[in-house]
Amino acid sequence: MKALMLSWEYPPRKVGGLATHVYELSKALAERVEMHVVTCNFPGALELERVGGAIVHRANVYSAPSPDFLTWAMLMNASLLRAGCELAAGGRFDMIHCHDWLVAQAGIALKHATGMPLVATIHSTESGRRHGIHTDYQRVIHEIEGWLTYEASRIVCCSWSMVNEVAGLFNVPRDKIWMIPNGVDPETYRPSAIDQPLRDKYADPSEKIVLYVG
16 A cells, blocks of 8 residues: 655644644554655755654745735645646555644645545644634635535544534535544653663652653
8 A cells, every 4th residue: 555645734833733743643654664754844854854754844835925814825735736737647555644723735635636545634623723813814714614624525623522523614524524633652662771860860869750741
């Protein structure tokens, strides 16, 4: 199987949790399928590299002046679409997987241009982020999200609350949505060794240390 994943975030470009999600997911999927990730360029990052088995392609985003983030996102989609078409011309993919509205246009266009099925992961919605749709700017993003849920053959959400939100906002049949929760690789958080001098700064050897964040 050969899959093409689209995401505007990928390390070292980290804006929210999406970069980590796509990095870990693509790395895990690459153990079983030929995985290609198409994302946008970032200063100092390689245009083409293999990361944990996944092949990462960073497209140069058109540098035309962008009055707002939405305009920049449209330019980015044109760049990702071009990169995706070039990859598809070199050999057919079995599926496209795009993450959120930010890459929706590229994913939808690739679907129709190549005949490949489209899967979309919806991590959050504009209505959920803004507690409703209040401006025309937000309406555009909301409509793109709805368009993506319509065009996708399957939708992935990471929680049941998001399943309910997507189904309610965009009138999506429940059997079209898969709930696949996020996971944690415990090896990432298992220390290879204890830094004893550092530990001694905070606690006696007989005491336990609890880290609290929040």
